[in-house]
Amino acid sequence: MSSYPVLDQKDTRSGFGAGLHELGKTNPNVVALCADLTGSLKMEAFQKDFPERFIQVGIAEANMMGIAAGLTIGGKIPFTGTFANFSTGRVYDQIRQSIAYAGKNVKICASHAGLTLGEDGATHQILEDIGLMRMLPGMTVVVPCDHNQTKQATLAIAAHEGPVYLRFGRPKWPVFIPADMPFEIGKAQVLIQGTDVSIIACGHLVWRALEAAEELAKQGVSAEVINMHTIKPLDTKAVLSSVAKTKCVVTCEEHNRFGGLGDAIAQVLTTHAPAPQEFVAVNDSFGESGTPDQLLSKYGLDAPHIVAASLKAINRK
Amino acid sequence: MVPGYFWPASKKASPPMSQTTSAPASTTTTTADLIRIASQVRRDIVRQVHGVQSGHPGGSLGCADFLTALYFKILRHTPEPWEMDGKGQDLFFLSNGHISPVFYSVLARSGYFPVKELATFRRINSRLQGHPTTHEGLPGVRMASGSLGQGLSVAIGAALAKKMNGDDRLVYTLHGDGELQEGQIWEAAMFAAGKKVDNLISTVDYNGRQIDGDVDDVLPLGDLKGKWAAFGWDVLETNGNDMDALLKTMDEAKSRTGKGKPVMVLMHTEMGQGVDFMMNSHAWHGIAPNDQQLKDALAQLEETLGDY
Numbered sequence: 001m002s003s004y005p006v007l008d009q010k011d012t013r014s015g016f017g018a019g020l021h022e023l024g025k026t027n028p029n030v031v032a033l034c035a036d037l038t039g040s041l042k043m044e045a046f047q048k049d050f051p052e053r054f055i056q057v058g059i060a061e062a063n064m065m066g067i068a069a070g071l072t073i074g075g076k077i078p079f080t081g082t083f084a085n086f087s088t089g090r091v092y093d094q095i096r097q098s099i100a101y102a103g104k105n106v107k108i109c110a111s112h113a114g115l116t117l118g119e120d121g122a123t124h125q126i127l128e129d130i131g132l133m134r135m136l137p138g139m140t141v142v143v144p145c146d147h148n149q150t151k152q153a154t155l156a157i158a159a160h161e162g163p164v165y166l167r168f169g170r171p172k173w174p175v176f177i178p179a180d181m182p183f184e185i186g187k188a189q190v191l192i193q194g195t196d197v198s199i200i201a202c203g204h205l206v207w208r209a210l211e212a213a214e215e216l217a218k219q220g221v222s223a224e225v226i227n228m229h230t231i232k233p234l235d236t237k238a239v240l241s242s243v244a245k246t247k248c249v250v251t252c253e254e255h256n257r258f259g260g261l262g263d264a265i266a267q268v269l270t271t272h273a274p275a276p277q278e279f280v281a282v283n284d285s286f287g288e289s290g291t292p293d294q295l296l297s298k299y300g301l302d303a304p305h306i307v308a309a310s311l312k313a314i315n316r317k
Numbered sequence: 318m319v320p321g322y323f324w325p326a327s328k329k330a331s332p333p334m335s336q337t338t339s340a341p342a343s344t345t346t347t348t349a350d351l352i353r354i355a356s357q358v359r360r361d362i363v364r365q366v367h368g369v370q371s372g373h374p375g376g377s378l379g380c381a382d383f384l385t386a387l388y389f390k391i392l393r394h395t396p397e398p399w400e401m402d403g404k405g406q407d408l409f410f411l412s413n414g415h416i417s418p419v420f421y422s423v424l425a426r427s428g429y430f431p432v433k434e435l436a437t438f439r440r441i442n443s444r445l446q447g448h449p450t451t452h453e454g455l456p457g458v459r460m461a462s463g464s465l466g467q468g469l470s471v472a473i474g475a476a477l478a479k480k481m482n483g484d485d486r487l488v489y490t491l492h493g494d495g496e497l498q499e500g501q502i503w504e505a506a507m508f509a510a511g512k513k514v515d516n517l518i519s520t521v522d523y524n525g526r527q528i529d530g531d532v533d534d535v536l537p538l539g540d541l542k543g544k545w546a547a548f549g550w551d552v553l554e555t556n557g558n559d560m561d562a563l564l565k566t567m568d569e570a571k572s573r574t575g576k577g578k579p580v581m582v583l584m585h586t587e588m589g590q591g592v593d594f595m596m597n598s599h600a601w602h603g604i605a606p607n608d609q610q611l612k613d614a615l616a617q618l619e620e621t622l623g624d625y
Contacts, residue, residue: 031481055477058511063470063504070410070474073459074482075402078474093464094501098471102451102461 004191004210008175010147012168012204013111017042019154020079020109024050027077027158033068034081035061040170041081041111061086065094065106072104077158080106084113084167085126092132099163100136107157108133112170114254115282115299116204116292125287131259133165134232140164141231142185143253143261145206147175149229152183160185167203169254171292174207186230188238194224197310198242201252202228202261205280205301209252212306223310231261239268248313249277252306254296257281276316278309346390348560354426355385355560357622359591360615361422364624365438367611372439372447375601376493377419379524379558379586383491386563388423391571393486396428399456407486408475410460412468413493413522414448415603420458421445425625429457432625466499468492469519473509476517487574490519495527498536503548509579510549517579518570519550522557524588526599542583550581557584592617 023030024046032046033055047054057064061082068078080087087110088095099106110129117125134141140162144153150168157164181189191206192213201209206227213223224242228235243249249269251262262279269275282299296302358381366372388394392407411420418438425432430444437443444455448463460471468490476488496502509517521541529535538544545552551573555566563584570580588602589595592614606614 052481055512057508058504060504060508062467062501063473063508066467066470066501066505067474067477067508069460070471070476071478073401073403073408073471073475074478074484075404076478076481094467094470097461097464098467 004176006174006176007178008147009172010175011170011172012144012147012150013040013170014042015144015147015150016109016111016154016166016168017045019151021045021049022151023155023158024053029075029077030158031055031071031076031078032081033057033064033078035059035064035086037082040083041109043081061091062094065091066098068106069098069102069104072106078106079109081109081111083124084110084129085124088129088132088165089126096136100139103138104163105161107164107166109154109166111168113167114169114203115287115295115301116169116171116254118171118292118295119289121289122286127254127256127282127287128259129165129167130231130253130255130261131263134259134264138162139232140185141167142229143167143202143231144229145201145203145227146173146177148177148179148181149183153229156183156185169204171204173204176207176210183229186233186235188235189227189229190224190238190242191227192223192225194222195245196222197314198224198226198239198246198249199252199306199310200226200228200239200242200249200261200265202231203254205252205254208296208301208303209306211303212310215303215307216310221310221314228261231264234264234268236268236272239265240273243269243273243275247317248275250280250306250309250313251277252280252301254301255281257283276313278313280306280309348564351385351389351560353619353621354389355381356591356619358385358419358422358426359618360620360624361426361435362418363592363606363611363614363618365418365421365435366605368436369439370605372418372605373415373603374418374606375526375588375595375599375603376413376416376522376524378592378595379588379590380416380491380522381419381591382558382560382563383520383584384419384423386560386567387489388427390564391567392489396457399429401451401459403459404482404484405486407489408459408472409489409491410462410468410472410475411449411491412462413465413491413496414462417445417447417449420449424457426622430455435625465493465496466501469502469505469509472517472519473505473514476514479516485516487571488517490517492519492521493527494521494523494525494532494538494541495535497521497538497541506545506548506550513577514579515575515577518574518582519579520582520584522586523583524586526588526602528599528602530599545581549578551576551578552581552583554583554585557586558590
């Protein structure tokens with residue numbers, strides 16, 4: 001993709017680690033907590049340089065969420081770090097009562113989300129976390145698309161007042177967002193302008209959407225690609241202005257088709273501007289062991305599936 | 318308009334301050350003073366629960382002496398101006414949120430909000446929700462509680478923040494004994510001892526009863542003192558319904574802070590303490606007295622500060 005050359009291959013979790021380390025230097029109120037996954041979350045640099053603000057909680061995620069909530073009462077900005085599965089499903093009630101309902105300024109940072117966790121398999125590949133978090137009143141949900149954007153998002157959520165769920169992942173992935181591209185929570189990015197179909201994606205699948213748009217262009221189809229890095233609050237305006245042009249939508253996410261980005265967009269469309277929508281998402285199943293690419297392909301989350309979904313959406317207009 | 322959620326939570330306007338609230342007591346408050354205040358707190362508890370025919374009187378009555386001692390003698394706190402951060406103040410977290418009637422009574426009586434607001438307990442548009450919450454902006458409440466087992470972790474976080482901030486004040490918690498069946502409590506217990514959170518004094522309302530019956534029948538806690546000690550806590554025991562014993566033990570607990578261990582006080586209490594027909598049973602855990610029962614209860618509790 002000429003407009004978005006691959007700058008590097010890096011994991012999004014390293015973007016989080018880099019952002020957290022920078023916050024350590026710039027914001028004395030930022031405190032980091034981890035549940036025995038410091039290496040996996042790339043929190044070592046923060047731990048090494050700011051040991052007095054790093055709390056190793058051990059394998060006790062419920063306790064970690066409660067401690068984070070309590071830290072806010074002393075004016076701290078706690079960042080919790082563990083896998084997405086243990087950041088959400090395992091501790092849903094702790095987040096619900098002690099963080100969301102209590103309105104505490106906790107940043108829940110979740111790595112290894114989705115199928116691209118890979119070989120560890122379905123026990124760890126949570127595909128329901130976006131849904132769980134966006135159902136909580138007052139929760140902001142951010143799913144950045146590459147290393148650079150994950151770093152930007154990490155910095156942005158520290159400055160945002162209120163509870164946030166930040167979702168990122170494990171695999172090395174194309175870096176294509178320029179480090180100086182502005183990032184604003186709740187403001188979608190139109191990466192490619194088009195007129196035939198709106199492809200709205202989040203996380204790792206934004207790159208797959210760009211690949212699909214290139215293939216569609218070869219077939220004479222003009223696809224608009226939108227990076228919806230914030231699932232909540234959703235940039236409704238961006239969705240509606242794109243659909244006003246294209247009249248159909250494909251949503252792409254590394255998540256169950258229930259509860260995630262696709263549902264959020266469908267709600268916007270049915271409320272304001274009904275239009276055909278196709279869902280590129282996991283079809284209500286658990287994952288399995290495999291490489292990230294094998295899994296994305298098997299579960300229908302690769303560029304060929306996005307191309308097929310786009311053509312189907314266009315045909316339904 | 319249907320209510321939506323705003324962050325931070327929008328605060329409902331507080332009712333006009335038409336009734337003077339009692340100021341928090343000074344260090345000269347005597348045991349006799351505290352016993353008199355606790356009697357009024359018990360009246361507030363049964364009247365709140367009766368008023369809305371809903372709520373949890375049993376545990377509230379059992380903890381009335383402790384919370385009175387805490388808010389009128391032990392805590393170094395400033396009800397006004399109310400600040401969430403509580404820097405330079407002792408903090409208290411109620412983990413067993415269902416005993417909200419006693420919490421609301423001591424908060425109101427010590428000056429956090431107008432005493433007359435107790436009449437709104439559990440009613441629509443009230444800041445006094447069934448279980449305490451920060452969501453409606455009620456002064457004195459720093460955490461939502463109700464879903465059990467979460468308060469110790471929160472208190473640890475607040476205690477760690479105090480250490481980071483160079484704030485030498487203490488953090489207190491209260492837990493139900495049945496609540497200790499929750500696993501998160503023991504995650505937190507392990508952490509607090511392992512990480513030397515020694516500016517923390519936790520207490521347990523050890524009344525031996527929970528909703529379904531005696532704790533020993535539902536799920537025995539075993540050697541509770543031994544368990545906390547084995548986790549690395551400095552453990553004290555006291556009679557939670559004897560004001561002199563309570564004050565002495567809490568003084569002792571305070572003297573043991575700052576020595577590398579969190580401190581636990583197991584308070585032996587009687588559910589329903591102060592109202593004879595609510596005692597010696599788990600039956601009054603979560604039911605409201607009828608009109609006659611209210612009358613019978615109030616006849617046993619002297620009105621010392623004036624009913625709301």
